[in-house]
Amino acid sequence: MDQLIPIASKLQDVLGAVGQNTQLDLPQIVVVGGQSSGKSSVLEGIVGRSFLPRGTGIVTRRPLVLTLVNTRTPGEQTDEYGENQDPNHVMAAGDDEKGGPEWGEFLHMPGRKFHSFQQIRQEIVRETDRLTGNNNGISSDPISLKIFSPNVLALTLVDLPGMTKVPVGDQPENIEEQIHEMILEFISNPNAIILAVTAANTDIANSDALQLAKAADPYGNRTIGVLTKLDLMDPGTDAADVLLNRVYPLRRGYIAVVNRGQKDINEDLSIRDGLRKEEIFFKNHPVYATDRNLVTKCGTKILAKTLNNVLMHHIRDVLPDVKNRISTMMLDVQTELDALGSPGQQSRNTMGGTLLGLLSKFATNFGSIIDGKGGELNNTEGEAKNLALVELFGGARINYIFNEIFAASLMTVGPFDGLTDDEVRTTITNAMGTRRALFVPEIAFDILVRRQIARLESPGIECVDLVYEELQRIASQSEPKELVRFPNLKERMVDVVSSLLKRCMGPTQMMVQNLVKVELAYINTSHPDFIGGARAVAAVTNRQANLESRRAAELPDSSAETPVSTANSHYFNTDDDDEGEPTPYNGNNGGGIMSFIFRGKSTPLQDRSKPGGPPTVVHLPSVPANMKQTDVPPTDRELSEMQVIKSLIESYFKVVRKTFIDMVPKTIMFFLVNHVKDAMQNELVSELYRESEVPSLMKEAEDVAQRRQNCEEMKDLLGKALEIVNEVRDFNTFSQVE
Numbered sequence: 017m018d019q020l021i022p023i024a025s026k027l028q029d030v031l032g033a034v035g036q037n038t039q040l041d042l043p044q045i046v047v048v049g050g051q052s053s054g055k056s057s058v059l060e061g062i063v064g065r066s067f068l069p070r071g072t073g074i075v076t077r078r079p080l081v082l083t084l085v086n087t088r089t090p091g092e093q094t095d096e097y098g099e100n101q102d103p104n105h106v107m108a109a110g111d112d113e114k115g116g117p118e119w120g121e122f123l124h125m126p127g128r129k130f131h132s133f134q135q136i137r138q139e140i141v142r143e144t145d146r147l148t149g150n151n152n153g154i155s156s157d158p159i160s161l162k163i164f165s166p167n168v169l170a171l172t173l174v175d176l177p178g179m180t181k182v183p184v185g186d187q188p189e190n191i192e193e194q195i196h197e198m199i200l201e202f203i204s205n206p207n208a209i210i211l212a213v214t215a216a217n218t219d220i221a222n223s224d225a226l227q228l229a230k231a232a233d234p235y236g237n238r239t240i241g242v243l244t245k246l247d248l249m250d251p252g253t254d255a256a257d258v259l260l261n262r263v264y265p266l267r268r269g270y271i272a273v274v275n276r277g278q279k280d281i282n283e284d285l286s287i288r289d290g291l292r293k294e295e296i297f298f299k300n301h302p303v304y305a306t307d308r309n310l311v312t313k314c315g316t317k318i319l320a321k322t323l324n325n326v327l328m329h330h331i332r333d334v335l336p337d338v339k340n341r342i343s344t345m346m347l348d349v350q351t352e353l354d355a356l357g358s359p360g361q362q363s364r365n366t367m368g369g370t371l372l373g374l375l376s377k378f379a380t381n382f383g384s385i386i387d388g389k390g391g392e393l394n395n396t397e398g399e400a401k402n403l404a405l406v407e408l409f410g411g412a413r414i415n416y417i418f419n420e421i422f423a424a425s426l427m428t429v430g431p432f433d434g435l436t437d438d439e440v441r442t443t444i445t446n447a448m449g450t451r452r453a454l455f456v457p458e459i460a461f462d463i464l465v466r467r468q469i470a471r472l473e474s475p476g477i478e479c480v481d482l483v484y485e486e487l488q489r490i491a492s493q494s495e496p497k498e499l500v501r502f503p504n505l506k507e508r509m510v511d512v513v514s515s516l517l518k519r520c521m522g523p524t525q526m527m528v529q530n531l532v533k534v535e536l537a538y539i540n541t542s543h544p545d546f547i548g549g550a551r552a553v554a555a556v557t558n559r560q561a562n563l564e565s566r567r568a569a570e571l572p573d574s575s576a577e578t579p580v581s582t583a584n585s586h587y588f589n590t591d592d593d594d595e596g597e598p599t600p601y602n603g604n605n606g607g608g609i610m611s612f613i614f615r616g617k618s619t620p621l622q623d624r625s626k627p628g629g630p631p632t633v634v635h636l637p638s639v640p641a642n643m644k645q646t647d648v649p650p651t652d653r654e655l656s657e658m659q660v661i662k663s664l665i666e667s668y669f670k671v672v673r674k675t676f677i678d679m680v681p682k683t684i685m686f687f688l689v690n691h692v693k694d695a696m697q698n699e700l701v702s703e704l705y706r707e708s709e710v711p712s713l714m715k716e717a718e719d720v721a722q723r724r725q726n727c728e729e730m731k732d733l734l735g736k737a738l739e740i741v742n743e744v745r746d747f748n749t750f751s752q753v754e
């Protein structure tokens with residue numbers, strides 16, 4: 017059992033040197049109890065040093081968090097440690113120094129080393145008074161003290177103010193409540209071991225310490241009862257019933273101690289002598305020395321052993337986890353060491369070989385990641401390997417860009433995006449020029465459909481950009497780990513790869529632009545998927561016929577003419593209607609500008625045919641600078657034309673969009689992805705493998721030697737840590753105290 021403390025200490029040392037995340041989280045030991053029950057004395061007995069203020073009344077008025085820091089360097093001989101370590105104490109017993117300097121440091125006075133425990137005690141008093149005044153005030157703000165010593169186990173101990181009921185001095189009315197809260201805060205921590213201190217000369221049934229401990233730790237898993245002042249019990253009485261767990265049973269039972277009394281302290285009795293005195297007290301006691309069950313429950317020594325026991329259980333519980341962490345670190349260090357290579361290979365030949373190896377490894381990695389074998393690569397970062405489980409990786413990301421980004425957004429581009437009906441109508445009219453076409457003007461379709469097809473170019477170019485970025489990402493994932501050794505090479509490699517990528521960008525972009533140009537070069541109206549003029553017209557006519565018959569059915573009493581045919585006849589009969597019936601030039605009959613012009617032409621003719629009347633000179637209004645088709649509502653004929661054109665555009669646009677969605681990824685794959693992939697190795701070798709450049713490219717980074725050494729040391733440490741872990745694990749006779 018006693019050997020475990022040095023082992024655990026060694027383990028802590030090694031783990032401390034290895035790094036933060038392997039540190040053994042040892043429990044905090046927290047003392048609670050009534051005022052002057054002997055809490056501070058118990059802690060001192062455990063630590064083996066007198067440095068806490070003790071006395072009557074409320075002496076501890078702020079929590080004291082005491083961290084023991086072991087200052088032994090892991091390199092020191094471990095056997096020696098066993099000698100230095102007094103097994104009875106977590107900290108070596110005796111006030112005399114052994115094995116190196118010891119000192120204390122306060123958090124509130126960083127850097128200042130206290131070399132005498134007397135000074136430490138004085139500073140605790142001063143710092144307590146500073147915050148709480150010297151009239152018995154209390155504060156929950158802890159004082160932090162670190163004791164550095166080669167002879168301590170890295171533990172944290174907490175001394176708390178004692179419980180009190182009646183406020184004295186500057187204490188507030190609710191002093192009891194305040195202290196309770198403060199104590200609960202500390203002992204609720206599941207990592208706290210509670211030492212519930214009760215003076216043996218008081219009634220255990222009234223022990224506040226036990227009550228509070230029960231509140232924080234109802235099953236008593238981490239509570240140890242401590243009875244103090246057995247020497248002050250009335251003659252003829254003893255604590256046997258309590259110690260035998262018969263009065264207020266605790267799962268982990270009780271331990272009795274006798275600390276130095278006030279008189280001892282006044283007489284400067286050393287801790288060591290105090291412990292001797294305690295031993296004599298129990299040895300000569302008529303009750304405690306005779307009952308075998310009691311002998312194992314008496315003495316500070318036993319308390320220390322019990323604590324050690326609890327600590328060992330704790331250590332054993334966390335050991336498998338610690339071991340896992342060490343093993344993982346070991347693997348990482350080994351990987352890094354492999355990457356750093358051995359320092360020996362510096363001849364020109366082997367350098368060239370290594371260079372070629374690295375270049376080809378990079379090219380292979382690059383290809384593998386694109387082809388989807390990236391998840392199994394050994395030499396890609398562990399991170400990337402893990403990511404492959406939750407995220408798309410490498411080539412799969414390119415595929416995602418093609419389908420989920422490019423194709424999906426093209427599908428949302430409609431045939432008439434950015435094209436209004438008015439624009440369609442105006443284009444149709446403009447396409448006809450001066451004369452009304454008899455049939456739907458094809459040229460309007462041609463103009464409009466080209467305009468819509470041209471809109472496809474920019475998403476195509478953007479898709480090229482996205483894949484380009486992806487390839488850059490893949491390139492950085494393809495770097496072999498060993499590259500960290502050769503920063504020159506790494507830099508040049510990055511240059512070569514990005515210039516290769518850039519070089520392929522031009523042709524790819526041009527090809528995507530050409531895909532659009534090719535479409536624009538020939539509007540293939542015989543494409544099998546294209547609706548075609550005849551069908552478009554038929555569809556529109558059908559739709560109109562349906563509409564008419566439906567309207568006719570709805571309005572049986574109205575004139576035989578449906579609104580559509582009325583409008584049509586109006587459109588076609590304008591000339592007849594106007595005969596002999598001059599109307600103002602307001603164009604209210606749907607003729608608009610056209611009819612205005614027509615009338616303007618007919619009126620003077622009419623006038624001339626009527627000789628006898630005084631000739632009136634008719635002036636034309638001035639021609640508007642901007643003539644807009646939309647100044648008048650569309651005629652029915654226009655409406656049908658628009659519908660025909662639109663259905664043609666829609667059909668043809670869909671044909672082209674489908675082709676484009678298909679062709680852009682193929683283009684990018686051919687001109688960019690596959691090209692880069694295939695050219696990579698040659699490019700790297702031809703750009704970088706030159707006799708004269710090999711030595712400079714293969715120059716190791718300045719810090720490589722240092723890093724290699726660090727890794728070696730770390731590997732050693734980890735190896736030691738593993739050994740110790742196994743030692744502790746194999747030490748499985750965790751005997752209870754004696």
Ligand code: GDP
Nearest residue numbers: 052053054055056057070071245274275277278
């Ligand atoms: P705390 O207030 O609970 O921290 O108690 P202290 O450790 O300050 O002790 C209060 C007083 O009781 C001091 O004068 C100690 O010397 C004294 N004392 C503590 N434990 C014992 C003990 O076991 N026996 C005797 N005789 N005195 C003790």
Ligand code: MG
Nearest residue numbers: 055056075076
């Ligand atoms: Mg105290």
